[in-house]
Amino acid sequence: MTERAPNPPRRPRAVDVAAAAEVSTATVSRVFNNPEKVAPAIRDRVLSAARAMGWMPHAAGSALARRRxxxxxxxxxxxxxxxxxxxxxxxxxxxxxxxxxxxxxxxxxxxxxxxxxxxxxxxxxxxxxxxxxxxxxxxxxxxxxxxxxxxxxxxxxxxxxxxxxxxxDNQEAFERLTRRLLDLGHRDFGVIIQPTADNDRVQARLRGIRAALAEQGLAIRPQRLFEGAWSIDFGRRSLRAMLEAAVRSGPRPTAIICGNDHLAIGAVLEAQAMGLRVPEDLSITGFDDLAISRHVAPPLTTLHIDxxxxxxxxxxxxxxxxxxxxxxxxxxxxxxxxxxxxxxxxxxx
Amino acid sequence: MTERAPNPPRRPRAVDVAAAAEVSTATVSRVFNNPEKVAPAIRDRVLSAARAMGWMPHAAGSALARRRxxxxxxxxxxxxxxxxxxxxxxxxxxxxxxxxxxxxxxxxxxxxxxxxxxxxxxxxxxxxxxxxxxxxxxxxxxxxxxxxxxxxxxxxxxxxxxxxxxxxDNQEAFERLTRRLLDLGHRDFGVIIQPTADNDRVQARLRGIRAALAEQGLAIRPQRLFEGAWSIDFGRRSLRAMLEAAVRSGPRPTAIICGNDHLAIGAVLEAQAMGLRVPEDLSITGFDDLAISRHVAPPLTTLHIDxxxxxxxxxxxxxxxxxxxxxxxxxxxxxxxxxxxxxxxxxxx
DNA sequence: TTGCAAAATGTAAGCGCTTACATACCCCGC
DNA sequence: GCGGGGTATGTAAGCGCTTACATTTTGCAA
Incomplete structure (x- = not known):
């Protein structure tokens, strides 16, 4: 009278395969983990039984047993x-x-x-x-x-x-970069960088810049340091803010060091939008060497990380x-x- | 006489916590899965025992027991x-x-x-x-x-x-895009697109382009169709090849439809490098609206996907x-x- | 105080697998 | 024909957890 409800398709287990292949579960397990330990004929039997029912060892079970x-x-x-x-x-x-x-x-x-x-x-x-x-x-x-x-x-x-x-070494890398800029004659720097809080890498980069500048008795002026979430937009906004402030009060920086390429690309774009020539009027550096960085105009000076x-x-x-x-x-x-x-x-x- | 070798630090188990808190493992488990079912005093005892030994339920065990x-x-x-x-x-x-x-x-x-x-x-x-x-x-x-x-x-x-x-709907999207280009008066199209093999989305896009063109009795000429791994480079190379071929034999395409923004950015860059003005001489479209796409010069026309x-x-x-x-x-x-x-x-x- | 229902806790049976150990089998040399 | 060693397979004990069910405790009404 009663229809047997079709049980929900249950994941087959090793014992099901074992039964179908007429072996023990130990053998099933061996076929999958140490195949060389089981006779070829039996191995094939197990393998085809497993394939037929779509079985493969369940990771949770084997993790437990194997302790890995x-x-x-x-x-x-x-x-x-x-x-x-x-x-x-x-x-x-x-x-x-x-x-x-x-x-x-x-x-x-x-x-x-x-x-x-x-x-x-x-x-x-x-x-x-x-x-x-x-x-x-x-x-x-x-x-x-x-x-x-x-x-x-x-x-x-x-x-x-x-x-x-x-x-x-993040610090060393930025020291090197900064020294190169110093060699090119730059003395007035701006920095646009990611948030330093909770980020040792960014902190090290900033230390690197400061260390290299200090060797020449230079420092980053607070109004030349912009810190914020890395994005092209933040690069643009920071560059504009920095340059507009410079118009009002004193000379422009001649080099902008950015914490990564996104920021640098933004800075380049904004500088160009403000009518400055890069690099004639302003040098800008990035970090990371993103895929896009060699393609922007002018192509970005940066540090390449693999x-x-x-x-x-x-x-x-x-x-x-x-x-x-x-x-x-x-x-x-x-x-x-x-x-x-x-x-x-x-x-x- | 014999030193007892310090056993390697073994992951604590529920029974260890249970022993420390003087309860059964069932209670330990309940504290972590149905905290409302155990008395606050005991709950705290278990929790602090667990914290003290750094215990948390091992996912493999609970997956097995819970069957999830x-x-x-x-x-x-x-x-x-x-x-x-x-x-x-x-x-x-x-x-x-x-x-x-x-x-x-x-x-x-x-x-x-x-x-x-x-x-x-x-x-x-x-x-x-x-x-x-x-x-x-x-x-x-x-x-x-x-x-x-x-x-x-x-x-x-x-x-x-x-x-x-x-x-x-990839096809519909590219139909729409292509129609827009047709509305702008374009009649001679080039296409730079990702490999179509095994990729239903790209195939659909190509179908979309073809369908829209067909409505006007147009088609993509084979020598105007470039298919290859998406990258800025492939965009550049394809654009150059297409245009150089056009110099030798007949008119240039006036619009290039690219399978994604990477390809389109490459195409724009190469067109500019070849002395063409975008969009006056050549229109180029992308797809995806990458973060960079609004920032390239000129900013890219594309379809935005969220x-x-x-x-x-x-x-x-x-x-x-x-x-x-x-x-x-x-x-x-x-x-x-x-x-x-x-x-x-x-x-x- | 007693009794009973409800709440709190414990007991123990798996979940699906691997593997140490036991057993069965086979092949050979003597 | 027998014993020994090697190989192929099976048995069963967990791995660490959850949970149905059994048991104990508690709270409260009578």
Whole structure:
């Protein structure tokens, strides 16, 4: 009388495959994890039974039994910046080759967010962690240490950092850049930079600029320092504000150092809109060497970072640690100073 | 005599917390999953014991017991394109609010890769899937259907698609764009577009262009159609090749339709480098409205897509399905035609 | 005080898999 | 023909958690 309701399609389990292939679950498991340990005939039987019912080992079960999740986490500020997207893409590729799944967190430059994301990742059982930057809640590294899992800080590379780092020395890079501008005769600088709060990389960049200037007895005048969310727009607005102020009170800066290429591109555009020639009247530098940067007019002088390389190296380091090795973290990368069309000699006073 | 080797720091388990708080593991679990069911005094005891030993429920164990993983997967071509990065970013935010972890796959426009990534995700127990585009191996959708998990196709929205879609009608969008160019008097078109193989969205765009042209009895001449990996460079090279060929044999095209903004930006740059005025001599259109597009000179005429909105809608749809609802997928989005500075009336012959 | 329903807690059975160990089998040399 | 060693398979004990159900405690009316 009663229709048997068709049970909802339930995920097949190893025992179902085992039954179909007339073997034990141990053998099923071996076929998928140590195929060389099972006789070819049986192996085929299991494989086709599995294929027929669309079975594959459920990761949660095997993670539990194996006590390995094969998950690692990447913690970045945002995917909206192509430099981090590239880093993540490269890491994912490297991990996928080794059968490891990458979990992603975008913390939006919020330390609280980063901390809770890391907690969530630990709950998911990540076996390694790559984290952008080292200015995080102290708890963050404590919590990781408590779990004793390998991790690496990316995109930042202080010589005396307590963490394994894959990146470059932000301060040194900006010192180098600033010195080059000094060599070109510039003495009056403007700076447009990302928010320094909670961002060790940006702080280091600013330190780099200041250090290089200090060598010549120079400094950044407060009204020449603009700090705000990186975007082309903020670059434009800051450049305009800086120059309009200069019209009222004294000489213009001759060189503008920007915290990244977005800001620099905005600055170039606005300078041109105000009728200034770049680089004849004003030199402008960026940082990152985005895909677009060589194509803008004039092409942007900037420092080139190989973001995919950062991702790859970070993944390799973590992979080695997962294999039980203890390799030294790779040496710092060296950003390339690429002088294109937005920098030139300081205009004669 | 023998030193007891310090056991490697082992992840604490629920029973450890239970012992410390002098309760059963059931209570520990309840404190974390149904806190209102346990007396405040005990709850605090458990919570502080947990905090003291840094315990939190291990996701693999709870996934198994609960038969829910709280993971969903996003399958995109690549993070290198900011449109997908934005979509993923928005999805991740939406899911995180609901305690759901996003797993990411970048299939690099390879159907095989997409298929095996989806398999891997199913093995991880994803409870939902968002997939860019619908031109995939037929197996891919079959495998998903076999698991009976909700999914949504993003970035594409054919009226008669069998899938739930969140996106826009690529064909219609390019028809509209092309008609506008026809209204401006253009009759001789060039097209620079992404590879059409395995890419339903690009195919639809090309169909849209052809359909609109056909209404006027026009067609794309083969030597005016360039297809290749999207990049500024490919845009430049294609534009140059097209124009150089035109010098030798007959009139120049007056309008170039590009498959996305990268290609269009390249085309504009190269046209300018060749001494053509945009838009007086040549109109050029893009698609996507990248962040940079309004800033190039002249600012790019393009269609604006709200990629974050796509991500949000896809997440909302999936979330509803996970809640057991069966909402209709959202209506197609309508890309905005943004006429900026790279289009104008066709030059007088 | 007693009794009863409701609330709080505990007990224990899985969730789906892997793997140490036990068992069965096979092949050979003597 | 027998024993030994190697190989192929099976048995069953967890991995860390949740939750149905059983048990105990509590609050309160009579």
């Amino acid at each position: 999740t094969s998950i690692v986490g990447a913690v970045i500020p945002t995917l909206d910046n192509e430099i981090f997207a590239a880093q993540v893409g490269a890491m994912q590729t490297a991990f996928a080759e080794r059968g490891i799944t990458l979990l992603l967190s975008c913390f939006n430059y919020s330390q609280d967010q980063a901390f809770s994301d890391v907690q969530a990742m630990l709950a998911r059982g990540v076996e390694g962690l790559a984290i952008v930057g080292e200015s995080h809640k102290p708890d963050l590294f404590a919590v990781i240490a408590a779990r004793a899992i390998p991790y690496v800080v990316t995109y930042s590379h202080r010589p005396d950092s307590p963490h394994a780092c894959v990146g470059f 973001n995919r390389e950062i991702g790859r190296l970070a993944a390799d380091y973590l992979l080695a640690r997962l294999d039980g090795l203890d390799p030294p973290p790779p040496p710092p990368l060296l950003p390339d100073l690429i002088e294109r069309g937005t920098t030139g000699p300081a205009p004669a006073a | 993983t709280s993971i969903v997967g996003a399958v995109i071509p690549t993070l290198d394109n900011e449109i997908f990065a934005a979509q993923v970013g928005a999805m991740q935010t939406a899911f995180a609010e609901r305690g759901i972890t996003l797993l990411l796959s970048c299939f690099n426009y390879s159907q095989d890769q997409a298929f095996s990534d989806v398999q891997a995700m199913l093995a991880r127990g994803v409870e939902g899937l968002a997939i860019v585009g619908e031109s995939h191996k037929p197996d891919l959708f079959a495998v998903i259907a076999a698991r009976a998990i909700p999914y949504v196709v993003t970035y594409s929205h054919r009226p008669d698609s069998p899938h739930a879609c969140v996106g826009f 990629n974050r909105e796509i991500g949000r809608l896809a997440a909302d749809y999936l979330l509803a399905r996970l809640d057991g609802l069966d909402p209709p997928p959202p209506p197609p989005l309508l890309p905005d035609l943004i006429e900026r500075g790279t289009t104008g009336p066709a030059p007088a012959a």
